[in-house]
């Protein structure tokens with residue numbers, strides 16, 4: 263008797279569970295429950311070639327190194343990947359409120375950020391670059407004296423600008439998206455900008471007016487951000503390591519950065 267009663271309630275719990283699982287998986291844009299292939303939503307700021315950007319000549323999709331990397335890892339771990347574009351400065355808040363499951367945005371694992379999210383191992387490194395127009399003759403930090411410097415909102419380039427401002431008198435300006443910064447540089451609203459060298463390289467190849475010099479002293483790396491305490495971080499690290507070892511990472515780096523780094 264007791265057994266039968268137990269069995270019935272077990273079944274009804276299962277049925278209710280299944281029904282609600284169907285309900286959420288139909289929703290599509292969140293991590294769904296058991297059964298269906300689980301979806302992970304990656305947040306990114308698609309203003310950052312070759313990490314993540316839209317190449318209108320190719321299509322409307324977000325492409326890039328981070329996208330390929332995220333696809334490779336999530337596929338290996340059995341997840342379906344969806345990508346959500348937003349301003350770089352909104353990414354961590356979006357993950358903390360559960361709107362996205364991971365961040366790949368060429369994001370540097372700073373101490374401040376690491377208090378709010380967990381980071382995988384670093385998968386690529388770069389340096390800060392001071393960018394300007396060729397005819398402005400800005401070739402050292404001292405040349406920034408009295409100048410207006412543009413940086414991306416919420417980026418470590420902003421922190422770098424504040425650090426520079428302690429020594430050289432500069433006005434710091436924020437923009438949400440990298441192309442806006444390049445635009446303001448071109449129109450003379452900014453005298454200089456701080457952008458990472460791997461990203462700037464692409465802009466400079468397309469525009470002969472732009473030039474820059476690298477601050478070799480402070481290297482910055484990119485890592486994948488996951489929610490605090492996420493069990494995925496370890497699994498992601500395992501796949502990253504595998505990809506380093508089997509040459510897949512090198513292949514991706516060659517594909518997107520042209521292969522002369524690392």
Ligand code: ARG
Pocket residue numbers: 306307308309310313314350367368369370371414416417418419440458482483
């Ligand atoms: N690495 C820098 C940082 O973490 C800049 C990253 C900007 N990424 C982007 N997709 N716009 O602050």
